[in-house]
Amino acid sequence: MLKIQLLMVQMMNGINRLDIKQLRVLQALLDLKNLSKVARKMGLTQQAISEQLRKLRDLFDDRLFIRQGNSMVPTPKALSMQQPINDILRQLEVLLEPDVFTPQTYKGVFTISVTDYATQALLPQLFNLTRREAPNLKLIVRDFASDNINQLIAAGELDLLLTFPEFIPDNLSYVTLFEEQHLCITGYKNEFATEIFTLAQIAAHPQLVVSPSRANLRGSHDQWFAEKGLKRNIVMSVPSFSAVPDILHTTDMIAFYPARLLPNSKVKALKVEALPPTFKIIAAWHPRTNDSGIHRWLIEQLRDL
DSSP: OHHHHHHHHHHHHHHHHOOHHHHHHHHHHHHHOOHHHHHHHHTOOHHHHHHHHHHHHHHHTSOOEEEETTEEEEOHHHHHHHHHHHHHHHHHHHHHSOOOOOGGGOOEEEEEEEOHHHHHHTHHHHHHHHHHHOTTEEEEEEEOOGGGHHHHHHTTSOSEEEEOGGGSOTTSEEEEEEEEOEEEEEETTOOOSOSSBOHHHHHHSOEEEEOSSSOSSOOTTHHHHHHTTOOOOEEEEESOGGGHHHHHHTSSOEEEEEGGGOOOTTEEEOOBSOOOOOEEEEEEEOGGGTTOHHHHHHHHHHHHO
């Protein structure tokens, strides 16, 4: 046991005395078998190469090279190390090479947390593209839960968020994918006496709002109406955009609905004197994945969509 421990100590001491430059000198000497040629190739003096060779001889307890005229003839020990040295240096080069992401060959599981809006507006096109361009990528979609989103993404349970800026913590990286506009819609059978609605008429009419994170009778444009001295007549709230066309189709209500989810055969857009401000759709991720190839590729595809 003591002998093994001593051998281990000797081996570790040897590794600690060996550096990459010495391996490159040894590789060059095995290739060129000439001190001056090695010195020129490595941009060093011949004296420096001789000093590195002296250290290598001491480390490996072997002459390694024997001078014959202008050539350095390798010993059997040196020749036996040629292929392992080439392999080691190549592996080190691979470690330092930048990762090149190739969608067609990528294999992995990626989890996306999305709002109800993004599920309809983005995912069908994104999934069509990933099946074609990255067939070995497996995607998991989770509902967007704003209350614990930071905990989930920090723990690595989520890779990407597709949502609105106000729904994400300040510590996340994000990029704006596009800006969206809400249109005022109603059931396609509903008829109204006026051609162009004033905001006062819209505010007074019974309205349906989408409230995915809070079950209440509040809408995203309440403040916009309030700034104009108007209070909305909100009479119904649902948690998802997907339910809106079916409900409007059977009632007299109106709603503000994202333009990218239209057209829909069950509803129609009303002409309104003014539309609410646009809103941003973003992709967000944890900063630790800023350099992730799959993240960068998916975000680029989303921006193109």
